[in-house]
Amino acid sequence: MNDSRPVVVHMEDICKRFGAVQANNHISLSVRQGTIHAIVGENGAGKTTLMNVLYGVFPPDSGTVSLYGQPVRFRSPAEALQAGVGMVSQHYALIPRLSVLENLMLGGEGASLAPLPRAQVLARAQELAKVIGLQADWDAPAGALSVSQQQKVEILKLLLRDARVLIFDEPTAVLPPADAEAFFALLHRFTEEGRTVLLVTHKLQEVLGHADEVTVLRAGEVVATMPVREAPGAEPQIDARTLARLIVGEGGVLPEEELLLGKRLDDKPRLRVEGLVVPPIRSRAGLKAVSFEVYPGEVFGVAGVDGSGQAELIDALVGLAPPTQGRIWLNDEDITCAPPSARLRKGVRYIAEDRHLRGAILGWSVAENAALGLHRQGGFGSALSLSFARMKEFAQRIIARFAVRAPAADAPFSALSGGNQQKVVVGRALMETPVLLIAGQPTRGLDAASTRAVHHAIREACRQGAAALVVSFDLDELLTLCDRIGVLFDGRLVDIVEGERRRREEIGALMVGAVKGGGA
Amino acid sequence: MKTSWRLLLLPVAVFVVAVAVAAVVIALSGSPPLPALAAWWEGAVSAPGALPESLLNTTPLLFTGLAVAVGLLAGQFNIGVEGQLLMGALASAWVGFAVSGLPAPLHALLALLVGALVGGIWGWIPGILKAWRGAHEVITTIMMNHIAIYLTQYLVTKVWKDPNSMSPQTPEALPSAWLPILAEGTRLSVGLLLALATALLLWYLLKRTIWGYELRAVGANAEAARAAGVRVSRMIWGSMALSGAIGGLAGAVEVLGVHHRYYDQFSPGYGFDGIAVALLGNNHPLGVVFAALVFGAMKNGAVYMQSVTVPAVPREITTVVQAVVIFFLAAIRFQRRAG
Ligand SMILES: Nc1ncnc2c1ncn2[C@@H]1O[C@H](COP(=O)(O)OP(=O)(O)OP(=O)(O)O)[C@@H](O)[C@H]1O
Ligand SMILES: [Mg+2]
Numbered sequence: 056m057n058d059s060r061p062v063v064v065h066m067e068d069i070c071k072r073f074g075a076v077q078a079n080n081h082i083s084l085s086v087r088q089g090t091i092h093a094i095v096g097e098n099g100a101g102k103t104t105l106m107n108v109l110y111g112v113f114p115p116d117s118g119t120v121s122l123y124g125q126p127v128r129f130r131s132p133a134e135a136l137q138a139g140v141g142m143v144s145q146h147y148a149l150i151p152r153l154s155v156l157e158n159l160m161l162g163g164e165g166a167s168l169a170p171l172p173r174a175q176v177l178a179r180a181q182e183l184a185k186v187i188g189l190q191a192d193w194d195a196p197a198g199a200l201s202v203s204q205q206q207k208v209e210i211l212k213l214l215l216r217d218a219r220v221l222i223f224d225e226p227t228a229v230l231p232p233a234d235a236e237a238f239f240a241l242l243h244r245f246t247e248e249g250r251t252v253l254l255v256t257h258k259l260q261e262v263l264g265h266a267d268e269v270t271v272l273r274a275g276e277v278v279a280t281m282p283v284r285e286a287p288g289a290e291p292q293i294d295a296r297t298l299a300r301l302i303v304g305e306g307g308v309l310p311e312e313e314l315l316l317g318k319r320l321d322d323k324p325r326l327r328v329e330g331l332v333v334p335p336i337r338s339r340a341g342l343k344a345v346s347f348e349v350y351p352g353e354v355f356g357v358a359g360v361d362g363s364g365q366a367e368l369i370d371a372l373v374g375l376a377p378p379t380q381g382r383i384w385l386n387d388e389d390i391t392c393a394p395p396s397a398r399l400r401k402g403v404r405y406i407a408e409d410r411h412l413r414g415a416i417l418g419w420s421v422a423e424n425a426a427l428g429l430h431r432q433g434g435f436g437s438a439l440s441l442s443f444a445r446m447k448e449f450a451q452r453i454i455a456r457f458a459v460r461a462p463a464a465d466a467p468f469s470a471l472s473g474g475n476q477q478k479v480v481v482g483r484a485l486m487e488t489p490v491l492l493i494a495g496q497p498t499r500g501l502d503a504a505s506t507r508a509v510h511h512a513i514r515e516a517c518r519q520g521a522a523a524l525v526v527s528f529d530l531d532e533l534l535t536l537c538d539r540i541g542v543l544f545d546g547r548l549v550d551i552v553e554g555e556r557r558r559r560e561e562i563g564a565l566m567v568g569a570v571k572g573g574g575a
Numbered sequence: 576m577k578t579s580w581r582l583l584l585l586p587v588a589v590f591v592v593a594v595a596v597a598a599v600v601i602a603l604s605g606s607p608p609l610p611a612l613a614a615w616w617e618g619a620v621s622a623p624g625a626l627p628e629s630l631l632n633t634t635p636l637l638f639t640g641l642a643v644a645v646g647l648l649a650g651q652f653n654i655g656v657e658g659q660l661l662m663g664a665l666a667s668a669w670v671g672f673a674v675s676g677l678p679a680p681l682h683a684l685l686a687l688l689v690g691a692l693v694g695g696i697w698g699w700i701p702g703i704l705k706a707w708r709g710a711h712e713v714i715t716t717i718m719m720n721h722i723a724i725y726l727t728q729y730l731v732t733k734v735w736k737d738p739n740s741m742s743p744q745t746p747e748a749l750p751s752a753w754l755p756i757l758a759e760g761t762r763l764s765v766g767l768l769l770a771l772a773t774a775l776l777l778w779y780l781l782k783r784t785i786w787g788y789e790l791r792a793v794g795a796n797a798e799a800a801r802a803a804g805v806r807v808s809r810m811i812w813g814s815m816a817l818s819g820a821i822g823g824l825a826g827a828v829e830v831l832g833v834h835h836r837y838y839d840q841f842s843p844g845y846g847f848d849g850i851a852v853a854l855l856g857n858n859h860p861l862g863v864v865f866a867a868l869v870f871g872a873m874k875n876g877a878v879y880m881q882s883v884t885v886p887a888v889p890r891e892i893t894t895v896v897q898a899v900v901i902f903f904l905a906a907i908r909f910q911r912r913a914g
Contacts, residue, residue, distance in 0.1 A: 375802060396804035405802060413802045416795045423788075428803035430788055438785045 060087040061123070063251045064109065064140075064220055069118035071104050073470060075462055078104040079115070080275040086220075086268075091242055091252045093262040093283070095302055096272035097502045098474025099460035102255045103145055105272070106222050109253070110142040111135040122220070141218030143209040145225050145255075145473045145500065146411050151198025156180065158197045159212055176215065183214050187241055201362050203234035210241070221245060222253045225473065227261065228500045229408070231361040231528040239265050246287065257474075257502050259298050263291040271301045278304070299503060310507035315514045315536050320352030323387075325522035326372075326491055331381035333367035340546030342367040344381065347541055347548055349491070349522045354513060356537030357526040358562050363543040365495070365526045366408075372493050372524065373405045374398050385491060399428055402490025406481055406497045408526070414480040417469045421461050424468045425450035425483050453482035457508060473500045478509075485512045492516060492523040498532060510536050530559055544568045585907065586855050586862070590869065593899035600895055601888050611884050618879020619872035625879070627761035631833070633871025635660075635842075637770040638825030639849025640856055640863040641777055642818045646712075647858050648781065649814030650794035655701060655716025656822040657846025658723030663694030663823025664830045665727045668837035669735060671748025671830065682751040687769075687827050694823015695816045697723065702815025706808035712815065720846075731839050744838035754832035764832030771864065773821060778860035790814055822846060851897040854904040870897070 064086040071079040078101045086092040094102050108115045111129025120127055122138055129135040132142070149158050160176050177193065184191070189207040191200060197208060206226060213221060223242075227235040242252050242265065254266060262269050262283060270280040279301050283291050299309050326349040335341035342364040349355040359365055370376035372383065374395040383391045385401060393401075405428070407414035415424045426435050426446040434449065436442035443465075450464040457478040461471055468476060477500050484492060492513065498506040513536065517523055527533050533540050539553040542565040550565050552558075564570045598608040619629050639656050646653035667690030670682075677685065701715035732743040739746075754764040781787035792800035793810045801807050825845060830837050852870055856863030870893070877890035 373802065394804070394806065395802060396806065399804040407799075407802055413799050416792060416799055418795050426788075427792065427799065430785055431804060439783075441783050441785055441788055443782075 060089055062086065063088045063123060064253070065121045065124075066105070066109060067119045067121070069105065069108055069115045069120075071101075071108060071113070071115050073104075073462075077275050079108065082118070082272070082275070082277050084270055084277070084280070086251055086253060088251050089246045089249050090267035091246055091254055091265055093266035093269040094253060094255045094272065095257070095259070095262060095269060095298065097302060098478070098500075098505055099472040100272040101275040102272055103224055103472060104275075106142060106224055106253065106255060109135070110140060110222060136213075136216050136218065139217065139219035140222070141213030141216065141220070142222035143206065143213070143224065143226060145228070147205050147209055149197040149205055149208060152196055154194045155191050155197050155200070155208055156193040158208060159215060179215055180211060183211055186244075187211065187214070188237060202229045203231070203238075203361060206230070206238070218250070220251045220253070222255075224255045225257065225500055226254070227256065227258060229496055229528070232530065234361065235261075243287065257500070257506075259295045259503075262298065263293070263295060269293075269298065271298070273302065273304055302502070303504065308504070310503050312535070314534075315510055316538050317352050317354065317514060317517050318538075319350040320520060321350060323350075324348035324384075325351045325386060326524065327382075327384040327387075328372075329382045329384075331368070331371060331378050331383065333364075333371045333376055333378045336366050336370060336376060340364050342371065342378075343546040345543075345546075345548045346381075347551060349524055351520050351522050352517050353539065354517055354523045354525055354537045356533035356540040357524065357543060358530060358533055358540050358566055359543030360566050361528065363566075364546040365543060367546075368543070369405075369408070369493060369495050369526060373403065396431065399431065404428075404484035404489035404492050406484050406492070406494040408495030408499070410476055410480045410499070415468055415476060419468055420465045421454075421459075421468050421471065421479060422446040422450040422464045424479060425453055425464075427483070429483065449486070450479070453479055453486060456486070457482040457512070458505070474502060474505060477501055478505060481509050481512070485509075485516055488516050488519040489521050489523075492521055492525075494523065494525045496527055497525060498527075498529075506532075530562060533562075534559065542566055582857060586857060586866070586904070589900055589903045589907075590855065590896075592903065593896040596899045597892055597895045601892065604888065605886055606884050606888050611880055611888050614880040614883045615873070615876045617876070618883075619876025622879060624761070625875065627758060627763045629868075629872040629875040630767055631761075631763050631871075632875045633867045634767045634770050634832070635825045635829050635845040636848055636852050636871050636874075637767075637774065637864060637867035638821055638828065639845045640852030640867050641770075641774055641849075641860060642821035642825065642846075643849040643853035644856065644858040644860065644863050645777065645781075645790075645814060645821065646818040647853060648794045649790045649810060649818075650797060651702070651705070651712050651811060651815055651818070653698060653701075653716055653815060653818045653822075654713055654850070655698065655719045655723075655846070656818070656825075656849050657842065657844060658716070658720035659694040659697040659819040659822030660826035660829075660842055660846045661723045661727045662697045662826070663690035663820075664826025664841070665730060665735075665745070665837045666690050666693035666823070667752075667827035668745045668748060668830045671752035672735075672746040672836070674752075675749055677751060679751040682749065683754055683831055686748070686752045686831055687824065690827025690830070691820040691823045694826065695820030698819015698822065699812055699816035702812030702819075705815070706811040727837070728839055731837060737836070742838060745836050747836045748831065752831055753835055754828065762833060764828075766828035766832035769824070769828060770867075773824065774860045774864050777821075781860065786813075822849075825849075848897065851901050854908075855900050 062085045066084040069079050069082045082105055096102050107113060109120060111131050111134050127138060156177060159180055187207055187210055191204055230238060245252060266283045268282050271278045329346045331342055331345045333342035357365060371378045374393055382389060390398060423446060435445045447464045454461055459478045460475050481497055498509050513523055525537060539551050540562060541548050541551045542562055552561055598612060601611045602608040618625055642656045643653060667686040670686040670689045697719060701712050701719055704710040704715050705712045731745060735745045737744050737746040754766050757763045757765055789805045790810055792805055793807050797807050834841060852863055852866045856866035873893050877893045881887050881890045
């Protein structure tokens with residue numbers, strides 16, 4: 056490690072407690088200028104909490120933060136930004152209805168009372184956008200942007216305020232691989248400019264590939280801080296296994312890599328989609344005449360570059376977007392126009408790709424969220440006597456089966472760490488074997504062990520007779536879990552690969568439209 | 576546990592601040608504030624006959640507070656409770672004087688029902704405009720208020736005017752439509768019990784029924800509710816209709832329980848007061864009961880205070896308290912949502 060670089064961020068002996076949960080327990084951390092410092096740890100280890108302390112979201116119970124050797128005490132993100140510390144949160148904070156430019160003017164977490172002047176923002180934003188490779192219509196509503204564009208807008212927000220220390224909380228959790236690479240190129244550019252990066256991630260390959268130093272947290276404590284490489288660009292000195300071992304601890308189990316394939320249980324398709332056309336929602340293409348089948352016992356993966364029609368496909372399958380043409384059959388029953396409630400009744404379960412947008416209600420308790428969408432299925436009492444006791448009991452079963460770290464079943468949902476929120480959303484859909492599972496990015500924000508547990512749960516459901524459709528940007532996830540993988544390109548299902556052809560290169564080429572698919 | 580304490584503490588603290596601000600205003604207007612506050616309290620609680628009058632003032636505020644709260648829980652800001660109240664009041668007054676031959680409890684019941692129904696329709700219209708066309712309910716309900724104000728004025732001066740009176744009012748309702756008096760020697764009718772029952776019923780509806788669960792889901796995150804199978808647009812007009820029906824009941828109970836007829840401008844703005852009541856009650860039906868009690872007593876006490884203070888403190892001082900409550904609670908809640 057090049058120790059001549061000055062320490063920019065120093066956190067000393069930080070403690071933060073939420074009720075009974077000691078989220079941060081005497082954590083100390085030093086980050087040197089111009090480095091990428093990774094922070095890893097299981098879901099609920101305290102990563103986001105620590106970053107929130109640094110960003111002034113809340114003060115620590117004890118401990119000190121210093122910036123360039125000066126003790127600081129940020130009382131709000133606005134103050135942190137003023138001092139050059141900026142953060143892109145795990146859950147983006149753009150206001151979907153406001154335009155991109157308006158969001159930029161609003162700045163960090165709505166904290167500064169006076170927005171920046173429009174003309175000045177526009178001029179600088181256009182300049183900076185070129186640097187970070189953002190091409191966006193400044194007047195388009197921020198909600199219409201793709202995830203990676205939204206992220207760039209968030210980054211732009213920080214750069215506009217000239218943040219020297221950039222905190223990223225799981226920035227690549229939902230980024231397609233190509234965008235993730237571009238993102239890291241950008242990070243390196245930032246460090247070359249002398250900015251300092253703190254990177255929270257569950258993806259160890261990102262740590263090994265890009266970080267200079269790594270700190271491992273477990274149950275609110277630092278278990279190790281070590282250099283990853285001698286100098287930027289050099290080979291990593293540690294391997295993924297060492298890191299994984301540190302993350303789970305002595306008694307923890309390392310999830311082993313194995314294929315989780317299954318077999319068809321029936322030759323009659325569970326889901327049949329024919330000539331489906333859906334107007335664009337979050338892509339340019341929409342869905343253009345897509346046809347395929349999913350059989351009981353099978354996990355059908357959907358690969359594709361972001362914006363190739365995945366959102367439209369999911370929305371049509373769960374009943375949130377009416378197709379303009381084509382048909383959807385569930386077990387020979389035409390459900391093309393059935394509302395979500397009817398599909399839920401027939402056993403269709405949906406894991407929303409964005410848990411905060413669609414998957415959960417943040418202000419509610421874990422128990423109330425556990426029942427969301429299942430509340431009409433009779434398990435929680437009748438229309439006139441909804442039972443909270445039963446919701447709680449159900450939530451407790453999810454908590455037990457998916458090892459959710461929650462203080463209690465009736466704790467507020469927003470008190471859960473991002474990954475633990477995800478486990479509740481996933482668990483809800485899988486506690487009883489669904490007839491058809493529609494899963495969008497089901498392991499978003501999960502640590503390695505939980506990712507594995509969710510994969511097993513999906514596979515187990517299919518063994519019990521479910522059919523599953525999984526949309527993911529993570530090719531590795533699709534390759535371990537899915538029996539067949541359909542590839543979307545520009546709104547068309549260009550091919551369905553299985554058997555021999557289930558290979559990275561093959562799918563990668565199809566995803567960018569490099570080869571014409573044989574099927575579909 | 577800890578959070579519920581804070582939920583309780585915040586409205587109390589805000590109310591105390593609001594009264595303090597009112598005291599300052601009283602002092603600035605030249606009256607000694609402490610005796611004025613004492614008189615206020617006396618008029619609200621301890622003077623002879625004060626309590627039943629305070630409860631009488633509480634009744635319409637409880638209804639309108641509940642009406643606003645239901646809307647807010649479903650994510651709908653129903654500013655049109657005033658209009659729904661006026662329409663409901665006039666409709667029930669009409670049933671009261673125009674329908675005859677019904678026995679006592681039935682006649683009153685029918686009048687109440689019609690009042691609720693007409694108020695419900697008056698809330699349902701902006702609800703449907705929002706659900707189907709996306710017209711913002713704040714704008715449309717304000718418009719509906721104006722229509723209600725002028726429509727009732729027209730009807731009560733031209734069509735259903737009491738021929739024996741100079742003022743714009745309907746004929747007196749038949750006694751069979753009157754709400755029974757609760758306690759001998761007071762003006763307090765069973766309307767108060769109706770209001771309390773409505774609060775309880777609403778609490779049950781919101782917390783223990785699927786419909787209430789879905790209503791709260793739509794208010795908290797409409798997109799998530801939609802994905803969870805809730806028919807969001809139905810819920811939008813449904814909640815607005817329910818809110819309007821409760822507003823209509825507020826008017827019907829005032830007419831049938833207190834005035835026994837509709838007269839123009841009988842409501843000093845109960846519908847708008849409901850916004851402060853709902854805010855202070857934290858949109859919780861039982862919280863709204865307490866908030867309505869506080870504001871009802873305050874309104875009543877202010878009348879007495881005005882009569883005994885020198886120079887007289889105008890009873891409109893209660894609007895200062897209301898304004899401060901709305902100001903602080905709206906600001907704090909909004910900030911929480913942003914953060
Ligand atoms: N606002 C809060 N109220 C109560 N508990 C909280 C709150 N925020 C976090 N916690 C608890 O603190 C612990 C650490 O949470 P934190 O969000 O820091 O985890 P994390 O390491 O970021 O996890 P993930 O990888 O799942 O995002 C968790 O057990 C969580 O339940
Ligand atoms: Mg986190």
